[in-house]
Amino acid sequence: MTKVAVFGAGSWGTAFSRVLADAGNEVTIWARREEVCASINEQHENREYFPGIELPDTVRATTDPGEAAWEAEFVVLSVPSQKLRENLTTWTGVLPPDAVFVSLMKGVELGSTKRMSEVIAEVTGAGPERISVVSGPNLAREIALREPAASVVACADEDVAHRVQQLCHTQAFRPYRSTDVLGCELGGAYKNVIALCVGMAVGLGFGDNTTASLITRGLAETARLAQRLGADPMTLMGLAGLGDLVATCSSPLSRNRTFGEKLGQGMTTEEIIASTRQVAEGAKSCASIYDLAAKHGVDAPVAEHVDRVVRGEISARDMMYAFIARDTKHEKD
Numbered sequence: 001m002t003k004v005a006v007f008g009a010g011s012w013g014t015a016f017s018r019v020l021a022d023a024g025n026e027v028t029i030w031a032r033r034e035e036v037c038a039s040i041n042e043q044h045e046n047r048e049y050f051p052g053i054e055l056p057d058t059v060r061a062t063t064d065p066g067e068a069a070w071e072a073e074f075v076v077l078s079v080p081s082q083k084l085r086e087n088l089t090t091w092t093g094v095l096p097p098d099a100v101f102v103s104l105m106k107g108v109e110l111g112s113t114k115r116m117s118e119v120i121a122e123v124t125g126a127g128p129e130r131i132s133v134v135s136g137p138n139l140a141r142e143i144a145l146r147e148p149a150a151s152v153v154a155c156a157d158e159d160v161a162h163r164v165q166q167l168c169h170t171q172a173f174r175p176y177r178s179t180d181v182l183g184c185e186l187g188g189a190y191k192n193v194i195a196l197c198v199g200m201a202v203g204l205g206f207g208d209n210t211t212a213s214l215i216t217r218g219l220a221e222t223a224r225l226a227q228r229l230g231a232d233p234m235t236l237m238g239l240a241g242l243g244d245l246v247a248t249c250s251s252p253l254s255r256n257r258t259f260g261e262k263l264g265q266g267m268t269t270e271e272i273i274a275s276t277r278q279v280a281e282g283a284k285s286c287a288s289i290y291d292l293a294a295k296h297g298v299d300a301p302v303a304e305h306v307d308r309v310v311r312g313e314i315s316a317r318d319m320m321y322a323f324i325a326r327d328t329k330h331e332k333d
């Protein structure tokens, strides 16, 4: 059995652990909280995130990072993007030197505007052949329930992508392979911002014309930045781009869309954050993605305006009409 460490016992870390166990691996989850750890070890379920969904015996949990990482061939990372750097820095001493990192995170770091694979490389010194990402239309609850879904495993080294693909291929989870780490990560982070925007439209009571327009122009914006940074534009037409965008913008399970809906209904960012424990990555990544786009001279009206609504500078309604009022242009621009 291959030993896999999963750092993060939230929704996606837990659901993906079930995928890994279903694929025949031995999984040790690092959980921050003792009670989450105990429920996984004693009740074989993560009571906080997925009560009633049984985890196989091959999934264990610990609050000790060294125990989680012990002899792991793969280290899966699934903490909030803005918390990765500080956590990973404290774990570096216990991580096996040859382990392959698998990032499940969909965000861009505030301040540095780095993608998660870049943060992993910087903190651990791992080369691109040891850093992979998994990204696609994968709402954690549906994956935990073993509903069929596909995803993308990306690594600069295709052989490593192939190994990670084998690691998580099950009867219900079908990973495709890619070498476009940048495109996959940007697709995953940007769709959260677009889902916030779509959620706002839903919260305001607008219909399908509005949401379809936002999804389509949001994808154009994502592809524009991705291409400028060197990604393959076709990645954005695939599971890590369009696929994830459709799932996240359509699903009431999405924390980002739900966050946006609440903003559209008039709640403030502070009120929404206080009402949930779960992370809506887009609420932070709208600022870092906008910074990244600005740094590279790329027009990013969705990221820019979503950021302004999240900060409380403009209302969601004003944002919607500001999009429409912009100067006319060619669709391809």
Ligand SMILES: NC(=O)c1ccc[n+]([C@@H]2O[C@H](COP(=O)([O-])OP(=O)(O)OC[C@H]3O[C@@H](n4cnc5c(N)ncnc54)[C@H](O)[C@@H]3O)[C@@H](O)[C@H]2O)c1
Pocket (backbone or CB within 6 Å): 008, 009, 010, 011, 012, 013, 014, 032, 033, 078, 079, 080, 081, 083, 087, 104, 105, 106, 107, 138, 139, 140, 141, 277, 278, 279, 281
């Ligand atoms: N939930 C999904 O459907 C889903 C699917 C695909 C990708 N993702 C991505 O996976 C990543 C993790 O998301 P999630 O859904 O598991 O989030 P979550 O909020 O459900 O769980 C986050 C986990 O990180 C822990 N955590 C919170 N703050 C922390 C800190 N300061 N230090 C260490 N740990 C901390 C929490 O205790 C929890 O175990 C995000 O980047 C998200 O975009 C989520």
Ligand SMILES: O=P(O)(O)OC[C@H](O)CO
Pocket (backbone or CB within 6 Å): 106, 136, 137, 138, 139, 140, 192, 195, 244, 247, 248, 253, 254, 255, 256, 257, 279, 280, 281
């Ligand atoms: O719940 P969200 O909005 O973080 O989205 C979850 C996943 O990223 C969907 O693929």
